[in-house]
Each structure stands twice: as structure tokens, then as C-alpha cells.
Amino acid sequence: MHMPLEDKLGLNLLAANQHQAAHNREHFDAWKLLCLNVMSSPGSGKTSLLEQTLPHLSQDLSMAVLEGDMTTQLDAERLEAVGIPVVPITTGRACHLDAAMVAGGLRLLKQRLDPASLDLLWVENVGNLVCPAEFEVGEHLKVALLSVTEGDDKPLKYPVMFREADCVLITKIDLLPYLPIDVEKLELNIRQVNPRCSIFRLSASSGEGLGPWHQWLRQRLALNLQPDPLPKTFLSNAKVESYGRNKNTELLSSHALVSAREQDH
Amino acid sequence: MHEVDMTKCLFFSMEEWKAQYQPLVPIVDVLHLQVGDFTCVEPEALCFTWSAMVQDTWLAGSELLIESIPLLARCLGCGSSYSPLAEQAYQSPCCNHPMEQILSGRELKIRSVDYFLPTDNGDPSVASVARDSVLA
Numbered sequence: 249m250h251m252p253l254e255d256k257l258g259l260n261l262l263a264a265n266q267h268q269a270a271h272n273r274e275h276f277d278a279w280k281l282l283c284l285n286v287m288s289s290p291g292s293g294k295t296s297l298l299e300q301t302l303p304h305l306s307q308d309l310s311m312a313v314l315e316g317d318m319t320t321q322l323d324a325e326r327l328e329a330v331g332i333p334v335v336p337i338t339t340g341r342a343c344h345l346d347a348a349m350v351a352g353g354l355r356l357l358k359q360r361l362d363p364a365s366l367d368l369l370w371v372e373n374v375g376n377l378v379c380p381a382e383f384e385v386g387e388h389l390k391v392a393l394l395s396v397t398e399g400d401d402k403p404l405k406y407p408v409m410f411r412e413a414d415c416v417l418i419t420k421i422d423l424l425p426y427l428p429i430d431v432e433k434l435e436l437n438i439r440q441v442n443p444r445c446s447i448f449r450l451s452a453s454s455g456e457g458l459g460p461w462h463q464w465l466r467q468r469l470a471l472n473l474q475p476d477p478l479p480k481t482f483l484s485n486a487k488v489e490s491y492g493r494n495k496n497t498e499l500l501s502s503h504a505l506v507s508a509r510e511q512d513h
Numbered sequence: 514m515h516e517v518d519m520t521k522c523l524f525f526s527m528e529e530w531k532a533q534y535q536p537l538v539p540i541v542d543v544l545h546l547q548v549g550d551f552t553c554v555e556p557e558a559l560c561f562t563w564s565a566m567v568q569d570t571w572l573a574g575s576e577l578l579i580e581s582i583p584l585l586a587r588c589l590g591c592g593s594s595y596s597p598l599a600e601q602a603y604q605s606p607c608c609n610h611p612m613e614q615i616l617s618g619r620e621l622k623i624r625s626v627d628y629f630l631p632t633d634n635g636d637p638s639v640a641s642v643a644r645d646s647v648l649a
Contacts, residue, residue, distance in 0.1 A: 254627055255530070255628070257530070257622075258622060259623040260622060261523050261554075262523070265522045343515055343518075344518065378553045383522075405600055407599075411551075440604045440612060441611075443611035444613075
């Protein structure tokens with residue numbers, strides 16, 4: 249006979265994604281690299297920011313980018329021009345990257361270089377203030393961008409994204425003289441939902457404010473070397489390893505297209 | 514409509530759960546979910562996409578029962594709990610303290626699963642009777 253059963257699970261609804269994300273993070277930790285998940289709404293300036301930040305950091309750090317986009321490789325081509333290895337991940341209809349897609353991107357990246365030679369791995373997520381907040385990809389840190397053109401109420405309208413962020417970058421501040429936005433109120437609204445995150449105001453166009461942001465990144469890299477792992481809120485799974493090695497990485501001459509559908513398993 | 518991707522991920526989570534019963538395939542009646550108000554999930558949309566997605570799969574006919582969990586935070590200024598006004602204000606009304614500690618509302622949980630294990634080589638008529646009796 250059939251007996252009705254009940255399993256008390258207590259599983260996360262997104263358990264399958266979390267398992268893959270944890271697997272990705274194990275790889276990142278084994279490779280002793282720091283992975284950042286960069287998120288924002290479309291047009292907030294993620295790619296423009298990386299176009300400025302990557303050349304600055306590449307003087308002494310080895311990096312690569314997994315570039316998420318729904319359909320085109322335009323952003324990937326922009327970043328490739330900077331001279332950093334880029335693997336585009338086209339998501340098709342999906343409005344975010346998930347852990348399996350990033351795993352697929354990593355497989356392609358490994359065909360081109362040794363990930364253990366990297367200091368930083370950037371994951372530029374699909375432009376969206378909703379879904380990426382819930383789908384971990386194995387990152388150590390979440391960075392959320394919010395441009396001043398989007399209004400000061402966005403942290404209240406999309407609170408989960410800003411709650412989850414370790415760092416919030418207020419971008420396009422060169423436009424402040426032309427906008428009615430109250431940037432102090434904007435910061436207060438971010439603080440309402442996330443009093444612990446770091447906040448920086450900057451402009452990729454003018455270069456204003458990039459220094460403190462780059463300094464924060466270097467501090468986080470240094471924290472990644474601390475003997476005692478910090479709580480996940482600040483930096484998860486920190487590793488005890490020497491970071492002094494010179495990691496010159498062979499640059500990719502071309503990038504490969506990752507079909508999210510192919511990698512989705 | 515990101516609930517499609519949420520549903521897809523829920524399906525894969527259930528696939529992982531199913532693996533423990535191999536070679537049997539559980540017959541699932543109800544998935545009891547807890548979805549917090551401070552998540553990016555709309556329960557109605559989740560139910561709609563679930564019913565469409567599981568057609569012609571081993572989870573066909575299963576139903577989602579979703580318990581919404583309200584957002585509740587604790588003021589670190591005075592220790593009292595409060596319900597933030599979504600999309601308006603998240604600081605505590607008592608001390609204007611930012612929303613530091615969330616007590617509930619971030620749940621995205623499969624609380625439990627009502628299911629049967631077929632012991633008659635999957636005889637659909639027996640399975641159907643068992644399901645009906647539970648639903649009654």
C-alpha cells in the first residue's frame with residue numbers, strides 16, 4: 249500500500265543553486281582568488297566602472313572577468329579592449345546569472361589560463377535590481393551600483409539588493425549639478441536597509457571618488473589573507489595563504505561565448 | 514518574471530531530494546513553502562509558473578502551498594521588534610535605528626513535502642486513490 253509521508257526538509261528553495269554556488273566558492277578558495285559579484289540596474293555604469301578600475305588595479309594584480317549579458321557581447325568587447333581576460337556569459341531570457349552559468353564560464357576560463365594565477369575574479373551580473381540579489385554565484389563579496397540618475401528612493405524600492413550588498417557604489421556623481429536628487433537622502437535610504445555596507449560616491453567619467461573605492465578593494469584583498477576568516481557579512485571563507493606571488497597572466501586574445509543554456513545542468 | 518527561474522531552481526532542488534529514493538520515484542502531492550516578505554518572490558507567480566513547469570514531469574500534479582512570512586526586525590537601540598513599512602521606511606519607529614537585525618522575512622524555504630513512495634511498481638490507480646484520500 250501507499251503510505252502518505254511527510255519530509256520535514258527546511259531546505260532553501262534555491263538549494264540547488266546554493267550547492268553549485270558553494271562548489272564555485274570552494275574552487276575560488278582553492279585558487280586563492282577573491283570573487284566579486286557586481287550588480288545594478290541596467291545602465292548604472294558597471295562596465296564603465298570596470299573600464300576605469302581594471303587598468304588601475306592591473307598594474308599589480310592579475311584579474312579576469314565573467315561578463316553576464318542577456319543577448320549581446322558588447323560589454324565583453326568593451327572590457328576586452330582594456331586587456332583583461334573576459335569570458336562572456338549570455339543568459340538568453342534569464343535576467344540574472346546563476347551559479348551553474350558561472351561554473352560554465354569558469355570551465356571556459358580554465359581553458360585559457362590557470363585560475364590560480366588570478367588575484368581577483370569579477371562577475372559582472374546582468375543589469376537587474378531584483379533577481380541577482382537572490383541568486384548567489386559563489387562570490388565572496390557583493391558590490392551594488394546605484395547611479396544618481398535613478399533617484400534616491402531605489403534602496404527602499406529594491407531593498408533586498410541593497411541589504412545583501414557588502415559595498416554600494418553611488419555612480420555618475422559628475423551629473424549631480426544637473427539633477428534634483430538629494431544624495432545625502434540616498435545614502436540614508438541605503439543605510440536604512442543596510443547599516444553595515446561600505447558606501448562610496450564616484451564617477452567613472454570624471455574619475456572622482458575612484459581612489460577610495462580602489463583602496464577598499466585592496467583592503468578586502470588583504471583581509472582575504474587574514475588567518476581568521478571574517479564573518480560572511482564581510483568576507484566569507486577567507487583563506488590563510490601568502491599573496492605575495494607575482495601573478496602575470498597570459499592575456500586572452502579572444503573570448504569565448506558561453507551559452508547559458510549549454511552550461512545549465 | 515524571475516519566478517520562472519526561481520521555479521526552475523526549486524525543481525532542481527526537488528530533483529536533488531528525489532535522488533535519495535532511487536530507484537523509486539516519489540509521488541509528490543504538496544510542497545509546503547515558506548516565503549518571506551523581504552525576498553524577491555511573488556507567491557502567486559511562483560504557483561502559476563510551478564503548475565506550468567511541472568507538466569509532463571515526475572512532479573506533475575503537485576501543488577505549492579505557500580506560507581508568507583512577514584518582515585520583522587529588531588531595533589538594536591531598545592531591543593523591541595517592529596514591522597518595517599515596506600518600500601517606505603525600514604528604520605525602527607521607536608529609535609530611528611537602521612534595520613540591523615532581521616528576525617523574519619528572508620525565508621525561501623521548502624518546509625516540508627507531502628508524498629508517497631510507490632510500492633506497487635508505480636500502479637497509477639493505487640497512487641491516485643492514496644492522493645485522493647489525503648486531499649479529502
